[in-house]
Amino acid sequence: MLGAWTAGRGPLYRRLATAIRAAIERGELQAGDRLPAERELAAQLAVSRSTAVAAYDELRADGEIERRRGSGTFVSRREAPQRAEERPSAAVLSGILAGLWTGPGPLIELTSASLSGDGIVTPADLEAASRDLREVLPSHGYSPYGLPALRRSIAAYLSERGLRTSEDEILVTSGAQQAIALSASLLVGPGDVAVVENPSFPGAIDALRAAGAQLAAIPVDADGGRTDALRILLERHRPRAAYVCTMFHSPTGALMSEPRRRELARIALEYDLPVIDDTALGELSLCGSVGPPAAAFAPRATFLTIGSMSKLCWGGLRVGWVRGPIALIERLARSKIVADHGTALLDQLLAVRLLARVGEVREIRAAQIEERLATLTHTLAERVPEWTFVRPAGGLLAWVRLPRGNAVAFSQLALRHGVAVVPGSVTSIDGGMTEYLRLPFAAPPEVLVEGLTRLADAYRAYVAGLDGAEAATVLV
Numbered sequence: 198m199l200g201a202w203t204a205g206r207g208p209l210y211r212r213l214a215t216a217i218r219a220a221i222e223r224g225e226l227q228a229g230d231r232l233p234a235e236r237e238l239a240a241q242l243a244v245s246r247s248t249a250v251a252a253y254d255e256l257r258a259d260g261e262i263e264r265r266r267g268s269g270t271f272v273s274r275r276e277a278p279q280r281a282e283e284r285p286s287a288a289v290l291s292g293i294l295a296g297l298w299t300g301p302g303p304l305i306e307l308t309s310a311s312l313s314g315d316g317i318v319t320p321a322d323l324e325a326a327s328r329d330l331r332e333v334l335p336s337h338g339y340s341p342y343g344l345p346a347l348r349r350s351i352a353a354y355l356s357e358r359g360l361r362t363s364e365d366e367i368l369v370t371s372g373a374q375q376a377i378a379l380s381a382s383l384l385v386g387p388g389d390v391a392v393v394e395n396p397s398f399p400g401a402i403d404a405l406r407a408a409g410a411q412l413a414a415i416p417v418d419a420d421g422g423r424t425d426a427l428r429i430l431l432e433r434h435r436p437r438a439a440y441v442c443t444m445f446h447s448p449t450g451a452l453m454s455e456p457r458r459r460e461l462a463r464i465a466l467e468y469d470l471p472v473i474d475d476t477a478l479g480e481l482s483l484c485g486s487v488g489p490p491a492a493a494f495a496p497r498a499t500f501l502t503i504g505s506m507s508k509l510c511w512g513g514l515r516v517g518w519v520r521g522p523i524a525l526i527e528r529l530a531r532s533k534i535v536a537d538h539g540t541a542l543l544d545q546l547l548a549v550r551l552l553a554r555v556g557e558v559r560e561i562r563a564a565q566i567e568e569r570l571a572t573l574t575h576t577l578a579e580r581v582p583e584w585t586f587v588r589p590a591g592g593l594l595a596w597v598r599l600p601r602g603n604a605v606a607f608s609q610l611a612l613r614h615g616v617a618v619v620p621g622s623v624t625s626i627d628g629g630m631t632e633y634l635r636l637p638f639a640a641p642p643e644v645l646v647e648g649l650t651r652l653a654d655a656y657r658a659y660v661a662g663l664d665g666a667e668a669a670t671v672l673v
């Protein structure tokens with residue numbers, strides 16, 4: 198909610214007061230809302246207690262907030278704008294952070310699990326796609342299900358990966374994120390229980406919550422989401438749907454093992470449980486070939502298998518897809534019409550061209566992610582050897598465990614060192630996972646090294662602060 202509050206000029210307490218005031222003006226904090234106690238705020242933002250006290254003093258002097266004896270600090274009653282529907286998610290925040298940073302040198306964002314499109318989307322692709330576009334110009338240009346040529350290409354691509362698919366089982370979407378959002382609203386309504394893995398992809402947590410779902414969680418281990426836990430949840434809560442990230446899991450990088458994929462398929466069939474299987478990261482393997490998606494093991498179960506061009510090729514394409522039973526694809530297409538009338542044709546035509554040489558692109562990406570993961574591994578080992586993570590089987594994220602402190606507070610301090618990172622709590626359904634950082638290794642090596650170096654410096658400062666606080670406690 199506070200965004201990049203440390204950016205800007207003036208003493209830290211004033212920047213904090215300004216950010217809280219801005220949240221009140223945007224309506225994200227409303228009259229009567231309770232603010233954290235000063236000590237709690239200081240701990241969450243990794244600032245001294247006097248900074249939090251001074252910020253509250255300033256806001257109180259302006260009449261923005263008020264202290265009520267014995268019950269805490271509250272936003273004052275006054276005319277306030279409507280409450281914003283939702284608080285900005287990590288994705289939204291990471292987008293605005295770069296624009297807000299005014300410290301020395303550019304802010305390095307280690308927040309997004311996505312690679313640059315350079316060298317993948319070539320000038321020849323762009324020219325070929327614009328030629329293709331000229332051919333479809335005489336049509337009206339709307340394609341709610343997706344261009345037939347692209348639906349055919351995606352069906353052929355999935356069939357080649359071991360999931361037999363026909364063209365009419367495909368809906369082209371504006372990225373995997375739209376596929377998740379449409380699937381979530383189709384399968385769950387207000388008050389329904391949906392299962393997710395914990396941790397999970399924040400965009401899916403947000404989409405399921407926006408559809409009104411109550412979330413129940415299964416843990417993740419080295420073989421992916423735990424299907425034994427899923428069976429228990431099914432008996433207890435009768436969930437309406439499950440969202441899983443089988444290949445590769447965001448953020449842990451686990452690949453769901455083939456026996457477990459088979460078990461997931463058995464469960465989907467046995468309990469008639471619709472499963473949204475997000476394979477958006479599925480082409481970024483760090484462990485060789487991965488076998489077919491889970492839906493291949495139970496053709497009669499309800500799987501909505503989601504994929505994307507974003508991670509393999511480029512996020513700017515905004516082309517993803519859902520593969521599922523025809524009846525559901527038709528219902529999803531109706532929602533897609535309401536959402537945007539269809540994905541842009543130029544993007545779809547580019548996707549056709551890129552899928553035609555998917556093998557070549559896969560090899561380029563495999564070399565890149567190996568190199569970047571090695572850079573991350575060496576740099577962390579050198580600079581913060583006490584941080585640990587399990588080597589991901591694929592994807593673009595390292596799930597890094599901090600031995601001390603709280604990643605939410607640490608990420609605030611990291612911002613002041615010029616690097617934006619996402620604490621594990623953003624991936625959790627209950628604000629837990631605060632001992633983890635969700636650290637992408639997608640940036641070019643030199644940026645990655647600089648970002649991780651700043652992060653290591655920030656961690657040393659953070660730990661020194663923790664030691665200081667502990668020493669003060671001992672003294673007291």
Ligand SMILES: Cc1ncc(COP(=O)(O)O)c(C=O)c1O
Nearest residue numbers: 372373374398447477505507517
């Ligand atoms: C696991 C996962 N699913 C879905 C998405 C959304 O991807 P897209 O750019 O295709 O909307 C992402 C990327 O942020 C992701 O990491």
